Amino acid sequence: MDESIYLDEARDPLIIAEGWMKDGRDVAIATVVETWGSAPRPVGSHLVIDAEGNFHGSVSGGCVEGAVVTEAMDVIGSGKPKMLEFGVADETAWQVGLSCGGRIKVYVERLG
Amino acid sequence: MDPYVLKTLNEERRARRAAVLVTDLGDGRDRIVREGDRVAGDLGAAIANAFRTGISRSVEAEGRTFFLNAHLPRPRLVVVGAVHISQALGPMARIAGYPVEIIDPRTAFATPERFPNVALHAEWPEDVLKRAPLDSYTALAAVTHDPKIDDFALKAALDARCFYIGALGSRKTHAKRVERLLALGAGADQIARIHAPIGLDIGAASPAEIAVAVLAQTIHAFRSRGLEAKGAVA
Numbered sequence: 524m525d526e527s528i529y530l531d532e533a534r535d536p537l538i539i540a541e542g543w544m545k546d547g548r549d550v551a552i553a554t555v556v557e558t559w560g561s562a563p564r565p566v567g568s569h570l571v572i573d574a575e576g577n578f579h580g581s582v583s584g585g586c587v588e589g590a591v592v593t594e595a596m597d598v599i600g601s602g603k604p605k606m607l608e609f610g611v612a613d614e615t616a617w618q619v620g621l622s623c624g625g626r627i628k629v630y631v632e633r634l635g
Numbered sequence: 636m637d638p639y640v641l642k643t644l645n646e647e648r649r650a651r652r653a654a655v656l657v658t659d660l661g662d663g664r665d666r667i668v669r670e671g672d673r674v675a676g677d678l679g680a681a682i683a684n685a686f687r688t689g690i691s692r693s694v695e696a697e698g699r700t701f702f703l704n705a706h707l708p709r710p711r712l713v714v715v716g717a718v719h720i721s722q723a724l725g726p727m728a729r730i731a732g733y734p735v736e737i738i739d740p741r742t743a744f745a746t747p748e749r750f751p752n753v754a755l756h757a758e759w760p761e762d763v764l765k766r767a768p769l770d771s772y773t774a775l776a777a778v779t780h781d782p783k784i785d786d787f788a789l790k791a792a793l794d795a796r797c798f799y800i801g802a803l804g805s806r807k808t809h810a811k812r813v814e815r816l817l818a819l820g821a822g823a824d825q826i827a828r829i830h831a832p833i834g835l836d837i838g839a840a841s842p843a844e845i846a847v848a849v850l851a852q853t854i855h856a857f858r859s860r861g862l863e864a865k866g867a868v869a
Contacts, residue, residue: 528711528734530648541645544638552636556660556693556702567691567704604663630702632663635638 536569536580540634549574550634551595555582556606560625570629574599582629583609595631604632636665643667644706651708651770655685658702660693687860708772709734710798710857715760715788716779717744720803723846724776725753731850733774738763740784760788774799774853776833780808786815793825799856801833801849 532538536552543550553570555562563584570580570588572595582591587609598605610626640656644667647654657678658665668674674682678696685691685705693702712728714721717739728735729752736754739745745757756763768791769775775792777785780803792800793816802812809831816826834848835855 528651528709537641537648538645541641544641552641554658554702554704565691606660630658630660632636632658634636634641 534579536571539579540569540571543571543573544634549599551598551631552634553582553591553595553607553629553631555627556630557628558625559627562625562627564627570595572596572599583627587627587629591629591631598631598633602633604630606630640665640667648706648708651772653686653705653707653772655682656704656706657682658704660700660702687858708770710772710774711736712774712776712853713738713769713788715739715775715777715785716803717741717746717750717755717757718778719842720778720845720849722749723843724849725750727846727850728853729753731854733850733853736763736767738788739779760784760791764788764791769795769797771796771798773797774801774856776801776803776849776853778803778833778849780804782812782815786812786819789829790816790819790821793821793828798860799830799853800828801830801852803833804831806832 530538540550540552551572553572555564555566555568558566564582568582570578570582570591572578572592574596576592576596578588578592581588591607594605594607607629608626644654644656647669653670655668656665657668668682670686676696678701681694681696681703685703689705689707691704693700710733712733712735714724714735714737717737721737725735725737736756737745737750738756738758738760740757740759742757745755747755775788775797777789779785785802789800789802802809804812813826830852834845835851837848839845839848
């Protein structure tokens with residue numbers, strides 16, 4: 524159990540995103556905005572991604588991060604936010620899925 | 636996300652101040668709402684709810700879909716007094732999700748043997764609170780019975796608007812305490828926020844039972860923040 528009452532600056536995705544921005548890197552922020560059933564990460568969780576595909580944080584237990592990173596590169600390029608939906612692999616158009624059986628919606632936007 | 640919004644949000648989070656990030660999922664526009672800011676209508680009600688519960692969610696309002704990301708500082712409990720009650724309160728509060736710090740300058744009381752696995756300061760509250768100030772996401776329970784130790788911490792808790800302030804002692808003891816706090820410059824309405832005798836009235840008798848009563852009162856105070864004005868809390 525993390526008992527710190529202060530931010531864990533070295534691991535906090537939003538602090539990392541701000542640091543990347545200050546370094547002049549292009550950044551996208553992905554946020555879990557809805558979950559149904561058993562979802563590994565709660566609503567509000569973040570994954571932050573830079574244009575080289577570096578990332579911090581998580582929006583699932585590692586099941587869909589790869590796909591989110593790929594989409595995030597697009598978002599960084601176009602500047603247009605995207606809403607991604609992931610469910611059990613064979614029930615959706617997505618190649619990746621959540622083996623836990625849940626469904627999540629992830630909002631991906633560019634920083635700036 | 637607007638870079639300025641991210642910077643502001645991180646500043647608020649670093650300072651242990653609550654903020655809700657409101658994102659319009661239609662056009663991507665976002666803004667920060669701080670606790671106490673007025674927002675009208677259904678959106679305002681949903682934001683108020685996010686501040687109280689800490690739950691992030693998507694809401695429909697004004698024909699649009701907004702995502703509300705609630706960033707609440709982690710609540711914590713500072714206990715003044717390394718006494719028998721605190722020995723039970725420390726582990727209980729931690730399990731309930733409230734990290735605990737115990738302060739008592741009396742080195743015979745504040746020993747690691749009596750308080751394993753808890754942040755313990757064998758120092759005066761004056762010194763500890765200078766390093767780690769109280770804030771509105773901190774609860775303070777003063778349980779030493781000793782004005783020399785309790786009073787400063789209670790005054791500091793009133794000034795910092797701690798979400799919960801409790802002080803051990805009978806009504807008679809508390810009446811004298813009120814006089815002392817008035818002399819220290821606290822206002823009568825401020826002092827009225829102190830829960831004394833401490834703890835929910837569950838007929839607690841043993842130190843461990845009193846700890847349950849204090850923890851329950853702390854949780855109630857945290858979960859009903861902001862409802863007082865509407866008369867929803869007795």
